[in-house]
Amino acid sequence: MFKAKKWSGLILILSLTLVFASCSKNEETSSNGDQLTKNDKLVVATSGTLYPTSYHSDETNELTGFEVEVVREMAKRLELDVEFVEMGVDGMLTSINSGTVDLAANDMDITDEREEKFQFTIPYKHSYGSAIVRADDLSGIKTLEDLKGKKAAGASTTVYMEIARKYGAEEVIYDNVTNDQYLRDVGIGRTDVILNDFYLQSLAIAAFPDLGVIIHPDLFYFPNAQAMIMKKDNKELLEKINPVIQEMLDDGTISELSKQFFSGADVSQKPDIDFE
Incomplete structure (x- = not known):
């Protein structure tokens, strides 16, 4: 190839x-x-x-x-x-x-x-992790420890889903869907949080500003490279x-x-x- x-x-x-x-x-x-x-x-x-x-x-x-x-x-x-x-x-x-x-x-x-x-x-590429949550209550999450019992959206083999599992979140697995679907589901409460790359999530939020979700203002973790x-x-x-x-x-x-x-x-x- x-x-x-x-x-x-x-x-x-x-x-x-x-x-x-x-x-x-x-x-x-x-x-x-x-x-x-x-x-x-x-x-x-x-x-x-x-x-x-x-x-x-x-x-x-x-x-x-x-x-x-x-x-x-x-x-x-x-x-x-x-x-x-x-x-x-x-x-x-x-x-x-x-x-x-x-x-x-x-x-x-x-x-x-x-x-x-x-x-x-x-x-x-160098980045770090962030969390997309509901704007009105931050999905009840203050720290990574608060992920326990929350519904975390993503793909099963990503590093970020591994972090969610580590802290006891419930996995909600998606198969290659677009950003708006992920964000909308958090906004309506079908899921609670999306853990992923800060830069990617910031631009996703900017592209769909009316779905009731934000980047958690205090939750940054996992410096990484791609x-x-x-x-x-x-x-x-x-x-x-x-x-x-x-x-x-x-x-x-x-x-x-x-x-x-x-x-x-x-x-x-x-x-x-x-x-x-």
Whole structure:
């Protein structure tokens, strides 16, 4: 799935020799057996419903977003075609392991547990956790300990649902629905809280201001970093991608994309917040 664009004649031979170390055309493998390419494209899992990191434009209905555009620019610099496959978060890790996709780019938190089973690129987004609650009573939540018995909305395999479980919340699982559905259900009391990334939640609230929900003013936790995630043994893919992401960080490309999609905020920088 990870393969350079087609070239003709001698250029094709030289390109494949230099870049992919004499791999075969039909199914390329590295010297240690890692599969590099298939179907002449980089296949990337993303949700298409997570504003502003991966969503469909209201004007064009085209897939866009912060991480979608980071992937597109990365693939352009690597001279790769890219195909996005939209799915829920719970299916992304399974799809990586099965080889259905090469990697996932969807605000994937880097955690010790995930690093045991997968590998991440270098991080290009830094954030922290927040809580969306009802505006009138903060859903009866003052601290994370108050999550016990509350209905927490989300996907089952996210870091934030793990936090909700840890504090005794009741899970309400959604399968790749849009932000307005999550927010509306909190507002009407079907659920009580959404734990998720601060930047994502702030923009979701701004996009749907009339649903009776807010970001909890005092509940910030879990400083974290996000990156693309891929199969543990695909070292060759990681070695191709990481230098390009670093280049995009160094030349300001990721910073500019961040400001474009996060209302001027630069998520490529670590937040200056005391989480003690």
